[in-house]
Amino acid sequence: MVLNPVISKLAGKLVVLASASPRRLEILRSAGLRFEVVPSWFKETLDKGLFKAPHEYAVETAKQKALEVARRMPFKHLKTPDIVIGADTIVSVDGMILEKPVDKHDAYRMLSSLSGKEHSVFTGVAIVLCHEKENEEVDYQLVDFYEETKVKFADLSEDMLWEYINSGEPMDKAGGYGIQALGGMLVEYVHGDFLNVVGFPLNHFCKQLHTQITPTASPAHKVCFYNSITKICRLLTLFIENLPIANFVSALPSTFPKTLQALFTASKLCLFDLLHSRPGLDAAQVAQEIKASEKGTECLLEACVSLGLLKSIEKVYENADLATDFLRSDAPFSLHGYLQHCNETMWPLFSHLESAVQEGTSQREKAFSKHMLQKTSSSSREGKLRFMKAMHSIAKITGKTIATAFDLSTYKSACDLGGCTGALAYEFAEAHPGLSVTVFDLPAVVELNEFFHPQHPDNRVSFVAGDFLKDELPKADLYILARILHDLPDEKVHILLSKIADACTAGCGLLLSEIFLDEDRRGPSRGLLQALSMSEGKQRSATEYSLLLKSHGFITAHIRHTDNLLDAMLFTLLQCFSDSAEILD
Numbered sequence: 001m002v003l004n005p006v007i008s009k010l011a012g013k014l015v016v017l018a019s020a021s022p023r024r025l026e027i028l029r030s031a032g033l034r035f036e037v038v039p040s041w042f043k044e045t046l047d048k049g050l051f052k053a054p055h056e057y058a059v060e061t062a063k064q065k066a067l068e069v070a071r072r073m074p075f076k077h078l079k080t081p082d083i084v085i086g087a088d089t090i091v092s093v094d095g096m097i098l099e100k101p102v103d104k105h106d107a108y109r110m111l112s113s114l115s116g117k118e119h120s121v122f123t124g125v126a127i128v129l130c131h132e133k134e135n136e137e138v139d140y141q142l143v144d145f146y147e148e149t150k151v152k153f154a155d156l157s158e159d160m161l162w163e164y165i166n167s168g169e170p171m172d173k174a175g176g177y178g179i180q181a182l183g184g185m186l187v188e189y190v191h192g193d194f195l196n197v198v199g200f201p202l203n204h205f206c207k208q209l210h211t212q213i214t215p216t217a218s219p220a221h222k223v224c225f226y227n228s229i230t231k232i233c234r235l236l237t238l239f240i241e242n243l244p245i246a247n248f249v250s251a252l253p254s255t256f257p258k259t260l261q262a263l264f265t266a267s268k269l270c271l272f273d274l275l276h277s278r279p280g281l282d283a284a285q286v287a288q289e290i291k292a293s294e295k296g297t298e299c300l301l302e303a304c305v306s307l308g309l310l311k312s313i314e315k316v317y318e319n320a321d322l323a324t325d326f327l328r329s330d331a332p333f334s335l336h337g338y339l340q341h342c343n344e345t346m347w348p349l350f351s352h353l354e355s356a357v358q359e360g361t362s363q364r365e366k367a368f369s370k371h372m373l374q375k376t377s378s379s380s381r382e383g384k385l386r387f388m389k390a391m392h393s394i395a396k397i398t399g400k401t402i403a404t405a406f407d408l409s410t411y412k413s414a415c416d417l418g419g420c421t422g423a424l425a426y427e428f429a430e431a432h433p434g435l436s437v438t439v440f441d442l443p444a445v446v447e448l449n450e451f452f453h454p455q456h457p458d459n460r461v462s463f464v465a466g467d468f469l470k471d472e473l474p475k476a477d478l479y480i481l482a483r484i485l486h487d488l489p490d491e492k493v494h495i496l497l498s499k500i501a502d503a504c505t506a507g508c509g510l511l512l513s514e515i516f517l518d519e520d521r522r523g524p525s526r527g528l529l530q531a532l533s534m535s536e537g538k539q540r541s542a543t544e545y546s547l548l549l550k551s552h553g554f555i556t557a558h559i560r561h562t563d564n565l566l567d568a569m570l571f572t573l574l575q576c577f578s579d580s581a582e583i584l585d
């Protein structure tokens with residue numbers, strides 16, 4: 001029987017339940033849904049202190065469970081699901097979050113805290129829609145929600161508690177009880193969805209399916225944008241990220257470097273700029289314009305068509321949307337500068353990865369000729385400009401997401417430390433009309449800013465030259481650290497944070513944006529791969545960053561996993577460290 005017509009719309013799709021919970025399986029199966037079960041490997045170890053409300057923790061955990069399966073399946077199972085469903089159930093009482101007890105004493109602690117009281121059961125649910133594109137790339141669209149049910153327990157005597165614990169029932173259940181079985185005897189009333197307590201809010205799930213992800217629903221602009229970014233990034237990381245499966249699929253190893261080199265070469269030869277200004281050229285015309293051989297140009301054009309970067313109609317070529325939006329050098333979200341940096345700096349360095357790993361030293365001398373060493377050196381004007389262009393690309397791509405991740409209406413002035421070309425600062429100014437932003441960066445960087453005129457100048461953005469590790473910081477009530485801390489070892493992080501804390505007064509904010517590693521350090525691969533090219537710094541998880549910040553008096557207010565290259569956390573300075581040492585200990 002099909003309980004809800006929406007469920008029948010999923011017929012014919014590969015639906016995966018990313019859960020080992022037999023109750024979730026039973027609830028969804030009884031509703032008529034056909035699916036496979038692939039339990040998630042995501043460890044439920046997110047730092048609860050990072051979430052402002054318990055349901056946010058449950059939703060984030062559900063998301064991570066579902067995404068882990070959605071990302072693993074194409075590689076480990078060699079098939080891509082259409083929909084992955086993840087869920088996480090928690091109990092909240094007296095400000096505590098209770099998950100599954102680890103042993104009998106933990107079960108006792110949980111059940112006695114529930115005795116005679118009303119508590120909330122939250123189940124966070126994440127639905128990941130996977131869209132497989134050409135080239136076997138996968139885009140992910142996320143829908144998430146939560147459901148709250150109130151449950152009141154009777155007063156539980158010690159005998160009753162231990163009898164129940166000794167039944168073994170509490171051990172694999174959130175809050176240490178199973179309302180659907182013996183645990184039902186402990187309950188005085190339930191307000192809300194009973195199945196939500198058991199582990200899956202079926203009614204809310206069906207409503208979400210209906211409103212959000214019916215096949216006819218058009219994806220939001222944001223999703224298209226992220227999908228395209230994901231696609232380019234996948235092209236960039238495809239080679240290294242997939243080495244493990246190269247052992248199994250013999251055709252792949254030769255494909256990945258070629259994919260990247262085709263992208264780099266087309267970008268360097270300004271193919272996408274040419275076809276933007278003059279769409280409809282044939283291979284011979286393109287060859288003439290880019291001053292290249294006709295045969296080579298034709299091969300490159302055809303390769304770009306196969307990668308979805310160009311379209312070809314009867315042997316003439318034009319940009320596909322992806323190239324128009326991201327690969328033209330003057331596109332608002334251009335990755336051109338970043339691709340040049342990858343091609344000319346990262347690629348030669350990564351081809352010496354083996355000796356870098358063996359020796360643990362920089363490979364610059366080996367990777368570059370004397371001439372290129374000068375061109376890529378961060379001390380030369382050319383090297384600096386190249387690096388700034390790359391950072392500018394990333395800031396343009398991620399800027400809006402970071403700037404709009406949190407409600408910043410209480411802040412009037414911000415200081416973007418190491419803010420480079422100001423691309424991020426302009427996004428903040430645009431997103432927050434009451435905010436003025438100072439970009440603080442090295443004198444040599446500020447000097448080169450003339451090359452990066454913003455499309456929409458804003459006099460609320462200003463530039464100050466200085467070294468954030470040495471000089472006095474401009475006063476602000478919000479400090480922004482985007483892609484800075486991962487490049488610094490802990491000692492330097494402490495120097496910088498103590499300078500920020502000194503410049504702050506209680507209540508000031510610090511917005512940190514980085515790739516946050518999974519707590520078990522098994523992903524995301526873009527963070528772990530980036531670590532291979534870092535000399536001093538280190539990639540850290542959200543918890544590791546929180547602990548560093550906490551030691552300077554900053555407590556986490558909010559965290560956002562954005563799915564757009566960088567994540568973000570907003571911290572508040574509780575009070576000056578000397579006053580707060582006791583609390584923080």
Ligand SMILES: O=c1[nH]cc([C@@H]2O[C@H](COP(=O)(O)OP(=O)(O)OP(=O)(O)O)[C@@H](O)[C@H]2O)c(=O)[nH]1
Nearest residue numbers: 019020021023088089173174178179197198199
């Ligand atoms: O009354 C009940 N309350 C809760 C449950 C079950 O408790 C667990 C909650 O744990 P979690 O959400 O982490 O899910 P897991 O079982 O670990 O499976 P995943 O693989 O999805 O992480 C859940 O199984 C509920 O069904 C209950 O049975 N009764």
